[in-house]
Amino acid sequence: MEIDKSTGGYIFDIQGFSVHDGPGCRTLIFLKGCSLRCSWCSNPEGINFFPEPLYNAEKCIYDKLCVSACKKNAIYTDEVGIRFRKEICRDCSTFECVKECCTGAIRKCGYYISAEQLLDKIKRDRQYWGGNGGITLTGGEPLCQPEFAETVLRNCFETLIHTGIETCGNVKWASIESLLDFIEWIFYDIKHLDSDKHKEATSSGNELIIENAVRLAEKFKGRMIFRMPIVSGFNDDIEHIKNMCEFIKETGRREINILPLHRLGREKYKLVGLKFKDEFKIPGKEELLNIKNIFESSGIKCFIGSDTPF
Ligand code: SF4
Ligand code: SF4
Structure with a gap:
């Protein structure tokens, strides 16, 4: 933006x-x-410098709804759980990952x-x-x-x-x-x-x-x-x-x-x-x-x- x-x-x-x-x-x-x-x-x-997703693995139920919600393919998974390619997130204005996460494991930081x-x-x-x-x-x-x-x-x-x-x-x-x-x-x-x-x-x-x-x-x-x-x-x-x-x-x-x-x-x-x-x-x-x-x-x-x- x-x-x-x-x-x-x-x-x-x-x-x-x-x-x-x-x-x-x-x-x-x-x-x-x-x-x-x-x-x-x-x-x-x-x-x-930009708003970004923060991820709390302890709240994650690993249904991966965030992965499919992100149309920019900025999320991948590893042994920690959910990972973000933050260089892609820097241009995001929609934060579909946050909206889709029903447990609150992802939250937006910065506005x-x-x-x-x-x-x-x-x-x-x-x-x-x-x-x-x-x-x-x-x-x-x-x-x-x-x-x-x-x-x-x-x-x-x-x-x-x-x-x-x-x-x-x-x-x-x-x-x-x-x-x-x-x-x-x-x-x-x-x-x-x-x-x-x-x-x-x-x-x-x-x-x-x-x-x-x-x-x-x-x-x-x-x-x-x-x-x-x-x-x-x-x-x-x-x-x-x-x-x-x-x-x-x-x-x-x-x-x-x-x-x-x-x-x-x-x-x-x-x-x-x-x-x-x-x-x-x-x-x-x-x-x-x-x-x-x-x-x-x-x-x-x-x-x-x-x-x-x-
Ligand atoms: S949508 Fe939320 S609970 Fe589901 S895998 Fe992603 S971070 Fe975890
Ligand atoms: S902040 Fe935007 S670009 Fe980054 S994972 Fe969430 S939806 Fe995808």
């Missing part, structure tokens, strides 16, 4: 009552699509929404935001749909709704710059300062991310908090943490939120048809406190998990 990217886009969830993703109580809007492939991604259903419809939905949440709450665009990577993100943020800003984003920064600078007048705070992710290591775990080097971080820190007038997942054996060594301290100080910013690796998204990998990579370890509390101490002794405020004060 051809869409006007400035007036609408693809999202896969809207969640209310969030108190960890920005000031006050917030509504989170999850945009589809991401340019990274982080091994530990907790929202694998947000990686593809198109106009910026206007989204604003109407967002506004309904005003009552619970309180004084300083609002919306946060997340994903996926929200800035991978830059025109849509800009329109949503502009609409909210002009309607006096507080705006924030969570971004990995792996997008063109122009996609960030166009939003700056409509954003009030930013969580900016850095996974690793070494580009080769970054590529090993995310499928992409970090040059663009680092370059954008420096420019953003200089140009953005609001609060920008760096964020780093702490992944044992990947980015938690003392040398890397000290390099992060230096990097953050050079940008002029002074805050980081560290997020211990978790495996809460593991079950979703099966639904998407991806293999969960179990290669990294979860850091212990002592290690996190040690990392926090290193940041704080460099003059950088460090918040663990959901402890960021807003």
Whole structure:
């Protein structure tokens, strides 16, 4: 389906009552699509840029009605059950497989929404935001749909709704710059300062991310908090943490939120048809406190998990 990217886009969830993703109580809007492939991604259903079928083998009775329903021949079967050729599904607008599946084993993930419809939905949440709450665009990577993100943020800003984003920064600078007048705070992710290591775990080097971080820190007038997942054996060594301290100080910013690796998204990998990579370890509390101490002794405020004060 051809869409006007400035007036609408693809999202896969809207969640209310969030108190960890920005000031006050917030509504989170999850945009589809991401340019990274982080091994530990907790929202694998947000990686593809298009609406897609998710498959729950535990609900499947294997009558294969979905196979005959799909006129595009996008479904095949193997020992796991039903499998999708998602490169075909990306152009599907009918989702006959979902309609035909009487057990709910297949569901559609992601849908198109106009910026206007989204604003109407967002506004309904005003009552619970309180004084300083609002919306946060997340994903996926929200800035991978830059025109849509800009329109949503502009609409909210002009309607006096507080705006924030969570971004990995792996997008063109122009996609960030166009939003700056409509954003009030930013969580900016850095996974690793070494580009080769970054590529090993995310499928992409970090040059663009680092370059954008420096420019953003200089140009953005609001609060920008760096964020780093702490992944044992990947980015938690003392040398890397000290390099992060230096990097953050050079940008002029002074805050980081560290997020211990978790495996809460593991079950979703099966639904998407991806293999969960179990290669990294979860850091212990002592290690996190040690990392926090290193940041704080460099003059950088460090918040663990959901402890960021807003
Ligand atoms: S239609 Fe649903 S229950 Fe039947 S085989 Fe397909 S996924 Fe399984
Ligand atoms: S989403 Fe569309 S193309 Fe993909 S399996 Fe279902 S009906 Fe076929």
